[in-house]
Amino acid sequence: MSTPRSALRHVVCPFCSLLCDDLELSPGETGGFHLERPACPRAAAGFERTPGDASARVGQRPVPQEQAVTAAAELLRGARQVLLGGLGLDVAGMRAAVRLAEQNGAVLDHAAGDALHANLRVLQRQGGYNTTLAEVKNRADLLLLTGTTATDAFPRFLDRISWHAPPPQPRFGGQQAVPLRRRLCYLGQVPRGRDARRNAEARPTLRLPCTHERLPAALDALTRGLRTGKLPAQSSAARPTTRELQGLLNALGQANYCVAAWNAQQFPAHLASSIITALHDLVQELNLRTRAAGLPLGGSDGAATAVHVCTWQSGYPLRVSYQRGYPEYDPQTHTARRLLESDATEAILWVDAFKREPPRPRRAPLVMLCPPPAPGGLGDQDVYLPIGTPGLDHAGSMFRCDNVISLRLGALHDNGPPAAAHVLDAIRSAAPPSRRTGSRT
Amino acid sequence: MSSSSYTLLRGGKIYDPQNGVDGVAGDLLLAHGRIQKAPKRHTAPDKVIDLSGHIVMPGGIDIHTHIAGGKLNLARVLMSEQQALHPVPGDSLRRPGSGLVTPSAALTGYRYTELGYTACFEPAVLPFNARQVHMEFADTPLIDKGCYVLLGNDDYLLRQLAARRDPQHLEDYLAWMVQATGALAVKVVNPGGINAFKFNQRSLDLDEPNRAYGVTPRQVLLALASAAHARGLAHPLHIHGCNLGIPGGIDTTLRTVQALEGLPAHMTHVQFHCYGKEGRRGFSSGATRLAELVNSQENVSVDIGHIQFGQTVSTSGDSMHQYDAGHHAAHPRKWVCMDIECDAGCGVVPFRYRHHSFVNALQWVIGLELFLLLKDPWRVFLSTDHPNGAPFESYPHLIRLLMDSSFRDDMLRTIHPEAARMSALPGLRREYSLYEIAIITRAGPARSLGLRDYGHLGPGATADITVYKPQRNQERMFARPAYVFKDGRLVARNGRLTALSQGRTHRAHPPFDPSIRRALRPYFERHMSMRLEHFELAAEEIENGGAS
Known part of the structure; x- marks a missing residue:
C-alpha cells in the first residue's frame, strides 16, 4: 500500500507560506488528495494534482532518470555562467541547491526575487x-x-x-x-x-x-x-x-x-x-x-525558505554568485530576470517543486526540475527532471511567511517523484567542478 | 583515524583543572574518540605525536555564543555590507562562506575549531524558532552544539503565574519545553519585560508588575530558577536580567542576585548589567559591587560579555532594550526588532565600539575589572556575548588582556582618558595563569553545563584536545593552536583546518508529566499559530537525535 485510504488529519499545507497545519484530506479517486476541510482554493488545487507522466526528458524524448541527470550535468559543466533559479524548495532542497551553486559557480535567485x-x-x-x-x-x-x-x-x-x-x-x-x-x-x-x-x-x-x-x-x-x-x-x-x-x-x-x-x-x-x-x-x-x-x-513557493537557508549558508539572502569561488552578493546584478535574458548566461537550472512554469523569456539551455508531467515549451536542448512536492510526495521543512517560524511537512504517500534535494545532489555528483574559471580551486 | 587506532600525545604540559593537573608533563592516549587510561606497555600506538614543549588543554567550550537562529540571519541580512568585507573561498575541505562578525554557518564551525574550541552553546533560542536553530546546527560542522530555550516572556507562563498555578505545573511546562525544543538549559531574557513591551511598557524593573498580568520579573525569575532546579537541569537558569545597558542597572543586578534566594543561577554577560550612574557623565563602573556580591554567593556563576573595540552587531532577545539602543546607539543607523509568536522578541542593532568614546571605553574597563575582581574562576566564564560585545575571533586578544598586566596597561593608555582615570585597572595586577584560563574556557563551562565527559583530560573523557605552542605573546599563542583534536581525530594544525567532522548536539531530558500536553493543546489551538504536535521537534530534527 502506498497511499493511505483513510482521511488524513492535521496535514501541513505547502501551497502558500501560511503553512496551515489543520487540513483534513481524503485520498482522491485519481491519485491526488481531496481537501475535506477547511475551504481553501489554493490548498485544494495543490493537493488534488494527479500524478501525470513522470518520465524525465532530454529535448522532447522521454529518457531514464539517470540519462537526464547526466545530460543536465553536462550542460552545467560546460557553462561559465549558470543561473540556478526558481528555488521553490524545502530546506533540504535549498541546501542541495546552494551546494550545487558552490560547485558550479552559479547565481542563486528565487522566482519571486524582485518582491x-x-x-x-x-x-x-x-x-x-x-x-x-x-x-x-x-x-x-x-x-x-x-x-x-x-x-x-x-x-x-x-x-x-x-x-x-x-x-x-x-x-x-x-x-x-x-x-x-x-x-x-x-x-x-x-x-x-x-x-x-x-x-x-x-x-x-x-x-x-x-x-x-x-x-x-x-x-x-x-x-x-x-x-x-x-x-x-x-x-x-x-x-x-x-x-x-x-x-x-x-x-x-x-x-x-x-x-x-x-x-x-x-x-x-x-x-x-x-x-x-x-x-x-x-x-x-x-x-x-x-x-x-x-x-x-510573501514567502510562498519556498521563497522564505530559500532566503533563510541561503543566508545561513552563504551569509546573504539570495542573489548570490559563486562564480569566483566565494559568495558575492549583488541584488541589482545577480537577478534571475537579468540573467535569463543575458547572452552571457550559458545554462539555466530552474527548480520549482510547486509550479510547472519554465522561465520566460530565456536565452540559454534549460534544465527544468518541477513536478510531473514535463511542462510544455521545452526546447530541443532542454532537460526535464521530475521532482516531488514537499508535504505531498516527501517529507521536508519549510519557513512560514513571517520568517521566524518553520514547520515540518510529512509525506502523504511513498510513490511520488523524488525530492528535489535528491535530484540536485545527483546532478552535483555527476557534474564535478569546472576548472575553466581559474579562481575556483 | 579508524576507531581502533591509538594515538599517543607524548610529553605535553597538561592543564586539566577538573583533575587538578596544573602544567605537569604527561602523555595522553587516544582511542575510540576518547582519552584512555594510562598507556599500557603492550599497546603500541599507531601514531605518536611528540608534544614536548607544548601546552595541552581540553578543547575550548563557549558557554554563551550566538551562532544560530533567526536573529543571526536578520543580522547577516541587515549587515550585508559587512559580510562582504570577509569573503571566504572554499577549498577541497571547506565550503565557501562569508562574514567575520556573523559568519555563515560552516565558517562558524571552521573558525571556532581553528581557535581550539570544540563545543559552543547558543544561549537564546526562542521556542518557536528552535527548529531553525537545529537546522543551522546541522550545517555547522566540527564543533559540538547545544542551546538554551527562552522562557519567561511567553504569555502562557505569565498567565499561569498570574493565575497562581502550582509549581508542579510550571515545572512540567518547563521540562516539556526543554524536550520539545531539543534544548540543554533554560534562559530568561529581561524577565517579563519583553512581554510588557508588547503591552507598551517601556521599562520594567525587578519588582515592577507587568501591566497586563500583574506579574513581576522577580516572580518570573524565582519560578523559572526553581523549576529548572527541581527538574534536575544541570545548567541552572541562565539569566539576562532586567535593565540591560542602563546606567544604574547595577542596582537591579545586585537585587536580582539576591532575589534568587540561594537558588543556583547563571548571570550572563554581566558587563552589560554592571553600570552605575555616578560621575560627571552619569555613567560609572559597578564592577566592585557586583564582584563583592558574587564572590560571596556560591550559588551564582557569571560570564562576562566583554566588549572589544570595532564594528559588530548585537543580536538579542531583549526587544525592549534593543528598541531603545537602536534609537540611541545604532551604528550604522539602522536596526531591526521583532515581536515573536507570544513567545519572545528579538532585536538586532549594529554597534561600533570606539576607544575614544567614554561610554565604550568604560564598558571595556568594566569587563576587565570583573574578570580581575571575581575570585573563583570556576564561577566565571570567558565570553564576549558573541557577536554582541565582539566577535569570537577576538578571544585570543581578550586572553592576553587577562594574562598580561603590562599589555593591559598599554591598552588602557589608548582609551578615553576619563574612562581610564575612573578605572580600577591600574591597581589590579592580577594575571590569569594558564590553569585559570583552562578553567574559564573549558573546565568551568563543562562543569556548569553538566557535560561530564567534556572539559577535562581524564580517562574516559571525549578526546577534544587543543595543543598550543608557547609564545610570550599569548594572543598569538591562542590564535593558532598547534593541534586541535575533535573526538580523537586531528582536525586542525597550526590554526588551519585539516579534516572535517560533524560534532553532536547536547540536549537535556528533564522529566515531565505527559498530561501537560493535554493542558497545553487547547491553549495552542486558541492562541498559537500551529498545533502542539507540529511545534514539538521530532528526534530526527535534532542532529544525531541529541547526544547527552
Whole structure:
C-alpha cells in the first residue's frame, strides 16, 4: 500500500507560506488528495494534482532518470555562467541547491526575487519592526492591509489570525483583560468578487480604495499626521480623501497594537521600495507612542525558505554568485530576470517543486526540475527532471511567511517523484567542478 | 583515524583543572574518540605525536555564543555590507562562506575549531524558532552544539503565574519545553519585560508588575530558577536580567542576585548589567559591587560579555532594550526588532565600539575589572556575548588582556582618558595563569553545563584536545593552536583546518508529566499559530537525535 485510504488529519499545507497545519484530506479517486476541510482554493488545487507522466526528458524524448541527470550535468559543466533559479524548495532542497551553486559557480535567485528584494532592500537601508502571526492573532487591534487584501494571495489569512472568530476573541492579559476591539482597514486594494465574498465576515471598519501610485503619499500623510497632529493639505480630488485619511489617522491613534501588512509581490516594481519605506516609517512613528509592527506577507513557493537557508549558508539572502569561488552578493546584478535574458548566461537550472512554469523569456539551455508531467515549451536542448512536492510526495521543512517560524511537512504517500534535494545532489555528483574559471580551486 | 587506532600525545604540559593537573608533563592516549587510561606497555600506538614543549588543554567550550537562529540571519541580512568585507573561498575541505562578525554557518564551525574550541552553546533560542536553530546546527560542522530555550516572556507562563498555578505545573511546562525544543538549559531574557513591551511598557524593573498580568520579573525569575532546579537541569537558569545597558542597572543586578534566594543561577554577560550612574557623565563602573556580591554567593556563576573595540552587531532577545539602543546607539543607523509568536522578541542593532568614546571605553574597563575582581574562576566564564560585545575571533586578544598586566596597561593608555582615570585597572595586577584560563574556557563551562565527559583530560573523557605552542605573546599563542583534536581525530594544525567532522548536539531530558500536553493543546489551538504536535521537534530534527 502506498497511499493511505483513510482521511488524513492535521496535514501541513505547502501551497502558500501560511503553512496551515489543520487540513483534513481524503485520498482522491485519481491519485491526488481531496481537501475535506477547511475551504481553501489554493490548498485544494495543490493537493488534488494527479500524478501525470513522470518520465524525465532530454529535448522532447522521454529518457531514464539517470540519462537526464547526466545530460543536465553536462550542460552545467560546460557553462561559465549558470543561473540556478526558481528555488521553490524545502530546506533540504535549498541546501542541495546552494551546494550545487558552490560547485558550479552559479547565481542563486528565487522566482519571486524582485518582491523579496524590495522588502530586503528597505530593511537593509533602514531596518524595521516586524511581527508574526500569533502576535497578530492575539494582540492586533488594528490591522492595516495596504495594497493587498491578504486573502487574495493567502486565502486563509484572516482565519489564521482568528479575525472571524466569534467573541470572545483571543485576548491576553490577566483578570482585567477585555476582548480585543478589532478594526480592519483596507488601504489601496479592497476585496472584490470571490475575494470579497470570502471576506464578508471580516467586516472592515475602514476602506480607503486608491491606486498603488497613491500609497506612498497617503502613508506619508498619515506618518506626518501622527507626528504633528494634523494631516498635510492635499488636493480635494485625491483618493484617499482627507476625510478618509482622518478616519484612519484616528484609528491609528486609538490602536494599542497596529499591524501593517503588505505583499510586495502585488506592488509594481517601480513603486515597491517607496511604498515599503513609507510603511516602515509609519510603523516606527506609531511605535514612539503605542505599539505597532509590520507584517511583510510573501514567502510562498519556498521563497522564505530559500532566503533563510541561503543566508545561513552563504551569509546573504539570495542573489548570490559563486562564480569566483566565494559568495558575492549583488541584488541589482545577480537577478534571475537579468540573467535569463543575458547572452552571457550559458545554462539555466530552474527548480520549482510547486509550479510547472519554465522561465520566460530565456536565452540559454534549460534544465527544468518541477513536478510531473514535463511542462510544455521545452526546447530541443532542454532537460526535464521530475521532482516531488514537499508535504505531498516527501517529507521536508519549510519557513512560514513571517520568517521566524518553520514547520515540518510529512509525506502523504511513498510513490511520488523524488525530492528535489535528491535530484540536485545527483546532478552535483555527476557534474564535478569546472576548472575553466581559474579562481575556483 | 579508524576507531581502533591509538594515538599517543607524548610529553605535553597538561592543564586539566577538573583533575587538578596544573602544567605537569604527561602523555595522553587516544582511542575510540576518547582519552584512555594510562598507556599500557603492550599497546603500541599507531601514531605518536611528540608534544614536548607544548601546552595541552581540553578543547575550548563557549558557554554563551550566538551562532544560530533567526536573529543571526536578520543580522547577516541587515549587515550585508559587512559580510562582504570577509569573503571566504572554499577549498577541497571547506565550503565557501562569508562574514567575520556573523559568519555563515560552516565558517562558524571552521573558525571556532581553528581557535581550539570544540563545543559552543547558543544561549537564546526562542521556542518557536528552535527548529531553525537545529537546522543551522546541522550545517555547522566540527564543533559540538547545544542551546538554551527562552522562557519567561511567553504569555502562557505569565498567565499561569498570574493565575497562581502550582509549581508542579510550571515545572512540567518547563521540562516539556526543554524536550520539545531539543534544548540543554533554560534562559530568561529581561524577565517579563519583553512581554510588557508588547503591552507598551517601556521599562520594567525587578519588582515592577507587568501591566497586563500583574506579574513581576522577580516572580518570573524565582519560578523559572526553581523549576529548572527541581527538574534536575544541570545548567541552572541562565539569566539576562532586567535593565540591560542602563546606567544604574547595577542596582537591579545586585537585587536580582539576591532575589534568587540561594537558588543556583547563571548571570550572563554581566558587563552589560554592571553600570552605575555616578560621575560627571552619569555613567560609572559597578564592577566592585557586583564582584563583592558574587564572590560571596556560591550559588551564582557569571560570564562576562566583554566588549572589544570595532564594528559588530548585537543580536538579542531583549526587544525592549534593543528598541531603545537602536534609537540611541545604532551604528550604522539602522536596526531591526521583532515581536515573536507570544513567545519572545528579538532585536538586532549594529554597534561600533570606539576607544575614544567614554561610554565604550568604560564598558571595556568594566569587563576587565570583573574578570580581575571575581575570585573563583570556576564561577566565571570567558565570553564576549558573541557577536554582541565582539566577535569570537577576538578571544585570543581578550586572553592576553587577562594574562598580561603590562599589555593591559598599554591598552588602557589608548582609551578615553576619563574612562581610564575612573578605572580600577591600574591597581589590579592580577594575571590569569594558564590553569585559570583552562578553567574559564573549558573546565568551568563543562562543569556548569553538566557535560561530564567534556572539559577535562581524564580517562574516559571525549578526546577534544587543543595543543598550543608557547609564545610570550599569548594572543598569538591562542590564535593558532598547534593541534586541535575533535573526538580523537586531528582536525586542525597550526590554526588551519585539516579534516572535517560533524560534532553532536547536547540536549537535556528533564522529566515531565505527559498530561501537560493535554493542558497545553487547547491553549495552542486558541492562541498559537500551529498545533502542539507540529511545534514539538521530532528526534530526527535534532542532529544525531541529541547526544547527552
